[in-house]
Amino acid sequence: MLLVAAPCWAVAAPSVANKTASSQDDDAIPDAMKSMMKAPKVDYQHLRDPFVSYLVTLSERGQALLREREARLSNRPREVLENFDLSTLKLVAIYTMGGDRVAMIQDNTGKGYIVRRGNYMGKNNGRIEKIGNNSLYLVEQVLDPAGQITDRQVTLTLNTINSK
Numbered sequence: 001m002l003l004v005a006a007p008c009w010a011v012a013a014p015s016v017a018n019k020t021a022s023s024q025d026d027d028a029i030p031d032a033m034k035s036m037m038k039a040p041k042v043d044y045q046h047l048r049d050p051f052v053s054y055l056v057t058l059s060e061r062g063q064a065l066l067r068e069r070e071a072r073l074s075n076r077p078r079e080v081l082e083n084f085d086l087s088t089l090k091l092v093a094i095y096t097m098g099g100d101r102v103a104m105i106q107d108n109t110g111k112g113y114i115v116r117r118g119n120y121m122g123k124n125n126g127r128i129e130k131i132g133n134n135s136l137y138l139v140e141q142v143l144d145p146a147g148q149i150t151d152r153q154v155t156l157t158l159n160t161i162n163s164k
Helices: 014-029 054-073
Strands: 090-097 100-106 112-115 127-132 134-144 149-157
Touching: 054 100, 054 134, 090 134, 090 149, 100 127
Parallel strands: none
Antiparallel strands: 090 100, 100 112, 127 134, 134 149
């Protein structure tokens, strides 16, 4: 058996002739392949899941906006009546004090509170817009079915007792 070893000096760097051959190979690429477009980048983080309802996505987006607005409103000190649901509050009296109309609100424990225009009450950031003769008008921020934040007007009225 005869083994032949190749000398180390036989392996050399590619020659200049090979470099010109590779540049000639680039020129040999058809024009159609030179103008091929690359696929666009896909943002997978913000891609919508096709198996999730679009209404759920809109609702989540609206709830995020509502939380953002609540965070902005949280810079102000929260009022006592914001801890109660409006259905548990009762309008007891409306009267004039110092030239302004004020109302007396009673919570479910029977404790009374005096409120003015501009005060907040209820869990949905209800702001008192107007105090009429027999009614108190609030504007709350709520989510509609499409997930958008809308203003809803709520009216609390005096309970009149029928006397015979």
